[in-house]
Amino acid sequence: MGNIMTNRLDRGFERYREEFEAAALRVLRSGWYILGRELEAFEKSYADYIGTKYCAGCGNGLDALSLACRAIGISEGDEVIVQGNTFIASAMGISAAGGRPVFVEPDEYYQLDPAQIEPHITERTKAVMVVHLYGQTARMDEIKAICDRHGLKIIEDCAQSHGAYAGAQKSGSIGDIGCFSFYPSKNLGCFGDGGAVVTDNEEYYERIKQLRNYGSRVRYYNEELGVNSRLDEMQAALLSVRLSHLEELNAERKAAAAFYDEEIRNPKVKTPVCRDGAEHVYHQYVIRCKERDALAEHLKSRGVDTIIHYPVPPHLSKAYAFLGMKEGSLPVTEEYADTVLSIPMYSGITREEQQTVTEAINEF
Ligand SMILES: Cc1ncc(COP(=O)(O)O)c(C=O)c1O
Numbered sequence: 001m002g003n004i005m006t007n008r009l010d011r012g013f014e015r016y017r018e019e020f021e022a023a024a025l026r027v028l029r030s031g032w033y034i035l036g037r038e039l040e041a042f043e044k045s046y047a048d049y050i051g052t053k054y055c056a057g058c059g060n061g062l063d064a065l066s067l068a069c070r071a072i073g074i075s076e077g078d079e080v081i082v083q084g085n086t087f088i089a090s091a092m093g094i095s096a097a098g099g100r101p102v103f104v105e106p107d108e109y110y111q112l113d114p115a116q117i118e119p120h121i122t123e124r125t126k127a128v129m130v131v132h133l134y135g136q137t138a139r140m141d142e143i144k145a146i147c148d149r150h151g152l153k154i155i156e157d158c159a160q161s162h163g164a165y166a167g168a169q170k171s172g173s174i175g176d177i178g179c180f181s182f183y184p185s186k187n188l189g190c191f192g193d194g195g196a197v198v199t200d201n202e203e204y205y206e207r208i209k210q211l212r213n214y215g216s217r218v219r220y221y222n223e224e225l226g227v228n229s230r231l232d233e234m235q236a237a238l239l240s241v242r243l244s245h246l247e248e249l250n251a252e253r254k255a256a257a258a259f260y261d262e263e264i265r266n267p268k269v270k271t272p273v274c275r276d277g278a279e280h281v282y283h284q285y286v287i288r289c290k291e292r293d294a295l296a297e298h299l300k301s302r303g304v305d306t307i308i309h310y311p312v313p314p315h316l317s318k319a320y321a322f323l324g325m326k327e328g329s330l331p332v333t334e335e336y337a338d339t340v341l342s343i344p345m346y347s348g349i350t351r352e353e354q355q356t357v358t359e360a361i362n363e364f
Pocket of ligand 1: 060061062063086087089090131157159160181182183193194195
């Protein structure tokens with residue numbers, strides 16, 4: 001038997017193979033591959049699923065974020081508050097629109113700490129970007145109250161939280177605009193790159209549709225400098241299949257997480273905690289350990305792969321060196337970067353595989 005890998009995309013395909021193959025053939029035979037009926041159908045069902053009026057597909061999650069930032073009016077020099085412990089694409093989405101990410105500390109659930117917002121508001125602050133990291137939703141009631149008080153927009157980065165509720169609403173439908181990635185490993189993943197923006201705001205929606213298509217509404221009449229960032233018909237059709245099963249897929253992840261919660265018994269290892277009032281759809285199951293690298297080595301020797309989300313926080317990356325933030329400037333974020341470890345979690349993981357993982361962890 002090979003190693004237990006951190007993800008098995010092949011199992012996600014096999015499970016609904018016939019439906020995926022039928023959808024792919026339908027698109028191949030249709031003779032229409034970009035901006036057509038498949039995309040319209042997916043956009044409609046995804047907006048219904050999330051609970052927003054509109055959804056616009058685009059090329060990937062990073063584009064969803066940058067187009068959303070542009071649509072809500074982020075421009076040169078505007079500041080957007082975002083948690084330090086995120087995938088760098090969250091920050092790059094802000095930068096691509098000309099904005100400046102202002103990194104702040106997360107709470108003990110790895111989500112943006114609402115208490116960190118007000119101390120970081122300046123005259124240039126335009127928005128807060130909330131990342132529902134690893135699949136757990138942030139404290140949206142508190143964040144919304146603060147943003148309302150200060151007239152700040154909320155962008156939700158839902159690349160890891162498809163289908164997760166915060167209170168009575170699904171992530172993506174709470175702020176002003178929600179951004180999704182459909183990268184293959186995501187809870188709702190396609191078979192290539194894909195992304196979408198959801199919103200109740202018609203103006204933002206129309207602007208995204210224009211920006212994603214060379215800044216044009218009417219073919220060859222270009223209103224502004226746009227990009228080419230479209231969710232193609234093939235990905236849209238395959239996503240419609242996966243979306244019809246998303247609830248069962250998320251339920252399976254939760255059951256796998258409950259098994260880990262129950263079975264991991266090692267005082268050196270901290271398992272994730274789901275906050276009361278939040279939902280966790282376990283895009284990743286992230287543990288923490290002071291001897292993280294030794295634990296990863298040990299697991300590898302027992303045939304268990306792991307991955308670190310993320311080893312270098314964006315504020316310490318070369319890409320953001322120009323912000324001038326030094327090591328030690330975000331101690332909680334940096335502590336997380338040094339201690340987090342994601343263990344195998346995916347659609348189709350078996351109990352036996354999970355048992356191998358937990359036994360190896362407990363043995364450490
Ligand atoms: C939190 C977060 N934001 C943004 C992205 C970017 O998505 P994409 O890879 O589709 O550009 C990802 C995933 O890759 C992510 O995890």
